[in-house]
Amino acid sequence: MSQITGAQAIVKCLMEEGVSTIFGYPGGAVIDLYDELMSSPQLTHVLVRHEQAAVHAADGYARVTGEVGVALLTSGPGATNGVTGIATAYMDSIPIVILTGQVPTPLIGNDAFQEVDIVGITRPCTKHNYLVNNRNDLVETIREAFYVAKTGRPGPVLVDLPKDIIKADIDFEDRKPIRLQSYQPTYEPHMGQIDKACRLIMEARKPVLYVGGGVILSNASEELRELALKLDIPVTMTLMGLGSFPGSHDLSMGMLGMHGTYTANMAVAECDLLISVGARFDDRVTGKLDTFATNAKIIHVDIDPTSISKNVSVDVPIVSDCRKALTALNNWFNNRQDISIEDEKSKHQQWFEQIKRWQQQHPLTYIEEGEKIKPQYVVEMLDKLTDGEAIVATEVGQHQMWAAQFYQFNSPRRFLTSGGLGTMGYGLPAAIGAKMARPDKVCIDIAGDASIQMNIQEIATAMQYKCPVKVAILNNRFLGMVRQWQELFYEKRYASTTMDFAPDFVALAKAYGAVGLRATRKSEVEDVIREALAVDTFVLMDFEISREEGVFPMVPAGKSTTEMLLV
Amino acid sequence: MKHTLSVLLRNQPGVLSRVTGLFSGRGFNIESLCVAETLDPKVSCLTLITSGDNNVIEQITKQLHKLIDVLKVVDIGDGDFVEREMVLIRVSAEAATRAEVLRIIDIFRGKVVDVSPKSYVVEVTGSHAKIEAVINILKPIGIKEIVRTGKIAIARGGAHK
Numbered sequence A: 001m002s003q004i005t006g007a008q009a010i011v012k013c014l015m016e017e018g019v020s021t022i023f024g025y026p027g028g029a030v031i032d033l034y035d036e037l038m039s040s041p042q043l044t045h046v047l048v049r050h051e052q053a054a055v056h057a058a059d060g061y062a063r064v065t066g067e068v069g070v071a072l073l074t075s076g077p078g079a080t081n082g083v084t085g086i087a088t089a090y091m092d093s094i095p096i097v098i099l100t101g102q103v104p105t106p107l108i109g110n111d112a113f114q115e116v117d118i119v120g121i122t123r124p125c126t127k128h129n130y131l132v133n134n135r136n137d138l139v140e141t142i143r144e145a146f147y148v149a150k151t152g153r154p155g156p157v158l159v160d161l162p163k164d165i166i167k168a169d170i171d172f173e174d175r176k177p178i179r180l181q182s183y184q185p186t187y188e189p190h191m192g193q194i195d196k197a198c199r200l201i202m203e204a205r206k207p208v209l210y211v212g213g214g215v216i217l218s219n220a221s222e223e224l225r226e227l228a229l230k231l232d233i234p235v236t237m238t239l240m241g242l243g244s245f246p247g248s249h250d251l252s253m254g255m256l257g258m259h260g261t262y263t264a265n266m267a268v269a270e271c272d273l274l275i276s277v278g279a280r281f282d283d284r285v286t287g288k289l290d291t292f293a294t295n296a297k298i299i300h301v302d303i304d305p306t307s308i309s310k311n312v313s314v315d316v317p318i319v320s321d322c323r324k325a326l327t328a329l330n331n332w333f334n335n336r337q338d339i340s341i342e343d344e345k346s347k348h349q350q351w352f353e354q355i356k357r358w359q360q361q362h363p364l365t366y367i368e369e370g371e372k373i374k375p376q377y378v379v380e381m382l383d384k385l386t387d388g389e390a391i392v393a394t395e396v397g398q399h400q401m402w403a404a405q406f407y408q409f410n411s412p413r414r415f416l417t418s419g420g421l422g423t424m425g426y427g428l429p430a431a432i433g434a435k436m437a438r439p440d441k442v443c444i445d446i447a448g449d450a451s452i453q454m455n456i457q458e459i460a461t462a463m464q465y466k467c468p469v470k471v472a473i474l475n476n477r478f479l480g481m482v483r484q485w486q487e488l489f490y491e492k493r494y495a496s497t498t499m500d501f502a503p504d505f506v507a508l509a510k511a512y513g514a515v516g517l518r519a520t521r522k523s524e525v526e527d528v529i530r531e532a533l534a535v536d537t538f539v540l541m542d543f544e545i546s547r548e549e550g551v552f553p554m555v556p557a558g559k560s561t562t563e564m565l566l567v
Numbered sequence B: 001m002k003h004t005l006s007v008l009l010r011n012q013p014g015v016l017s018r019v020t021g022l023f024s025g026r027g028f029n030i031e032s033l034c035v036a037e038t039l040d041p042k043v044s045c046l047t048l049i050t051s052g053d054n055n056v057i058e059q060i061t062k063q064l065h066k067l068i069d070v071l072k073v074v075d076i077g078d079g080d081f082v083e084r085e086m087v088l089i090r091v092s093a094e095a096a097t098r099a100e101v102l103r104i105i106d107i108f109r110g111k112v113v114d115v116s117p118k119s120y121v122v123e124v125t126g127s128h129a130k131i132e133a134v135i136n137i138l139k140p141i142g143i144k145e146i147v148r149t150g151k152i153a154i155a156r157g158g159a160h161k
């Protein structure tokens, strides 16, 4: 045991957790911690240009690595600026730890300068949060925060650090295993339930695997693949689940839900068994609830018991880590000598043919119009020229859906998007965080012209840290997704969705010392992307796309998922 | 349907607001709520009355469990339990009614805990229904003020299931 300052203890805790990069923005309440960081060369601190971006960057970092991302913010406005980032991570179950400065403990509650009750503000959008008001609790609290963030259903955890605690002399005790009596997530599936599930799978003739972000969070892609391939079960993924199963595989039906494929939505409507793994029956997936998968028995695997039977009542609930449950399902079939896997497969043959027919009838598609740039074409080109291997972040809107539909994600932790909260401004900082974590990978932010302006200041961060992210703006000079709803459901009354003024993005990129490229015709698209990928610096590509392009298929909000508007 | 939930919590600052925030944020309702320390000062017990169909109660129970500071949730409405509420009533007690108030309080096994020339403060404990009954009977005589606790409850027989 040794006496060190709170700031030193915090840095030591970060090192213990294996943290190498943190994203943050300084201020009075955390100045002592920053001072300490300056003499901690093992930790890279990335100075963002807005605290929201620090949290999104930590989130992007966490999504690609599977490790806990860390953001450091000052008290008051620094902390409140981070709230959107925290809520974004919360909705998508992303493990991050947010350290915020706080006014000294004797001043708390006095409306001191830059005081805000950030623990109160973030209570509903963190997995858990803490105010450290005793120096003896500091080390244990930070360790517990990391533990809570990454175990069970992951999520953001905030630790509020009063300035006097950061400055205090404290005893640094060795790490002990953490065990919280009140928090013990269930990892292992109940074998009786696994048995029931497998029997349902044996009975099914038209099964569908419906998988979500939980498969990615629990690193269960291999196990998912084994199950799907073993029994020839077609797979559909939620927006958060994209990449958990290879998008280009024959058994992949692509995304389901509001902008899902015709095949996926039809298959879910007609299946006789829905095997849901790490997905939560979100309204964007189910559409009108009473017509969702009405013919199906439902198996639901999720580590969070509150997700089960929240929206849809299920036949076989399995509270478990997705990977452990999938392993148990695989083992069940592998250990049954009396079952012929070939027979099991052949039971699904007709179903598979039906799925192929749907795919042929209504594939994902769009109408080409000469030299006009179709946004889908841009995404297809990005996919082609990066061999489907890039890490793709998105903002929120139509471009996000086109990215989800037309980029083929063949492995997990490649697609970073704000699925639950739908946060415009997420993509650029998330891409920066991702690129920091994986400098070997091409990182692209597919953006809309409106969303990109929500955190465009982060180009400076990318430039400062030589972080060669590529941004592809699918520029329609509209708040495109909202405009699409107005076109379809509000008689084309484009209330406040026209971007009547926008900067010259190419010139703006240049003003930051980055490269800016523009394409106004289809024939220029490929060259622009090639050039962007060829240079080792930040590039902003501005694609002037056909302005009133829509995202299809589309299930209007509140309708059944079979009532799709098609191209 | 009404349910009585008994929730054991880590006695941390802000823990009550985690519970109430959960209820308001998710649109669950709280009819009454009572919190106090248990024998272990690090643990509080919260007794909460809520209502909803089985699905709602299941969600409430699961959501409460999900809070990191919650140790245990028991739906005591499920089993055999003793429930108590307490009320303090300032009831007018003029010459004509003083004796009657005393008789009523006696029937309900209540106590007079404060006396003044024109009123009594009486204390009654019992089930929710009994408290309602005593209030209804005293009303015509003239209730000046009323303070009620929420319901507390405990399982009969052995300890918490």
Ligand SMILES: Cc1ncc(C[n+]2csc(CCOP(=O)(O)OP(=O)(O)O)c2C)c(N)n1
Pocket: A395, A396, A397, A398, A399, A400, A422, A423, A424, A425, A447, A448, A449, A450, A451, A452, A474, A476, A478, A479, A480, A481, A482
């Ligand atoms: C922070 C935030 N504000 C508002 C919205 C509502 N919203 C959803 S999509 C959208 C339009 C996005 O426009 P743009 O970024 O240009 O993308 P496009 O849809 O045109 O591809 C808006 C305003 C949101 N999702 N996030």
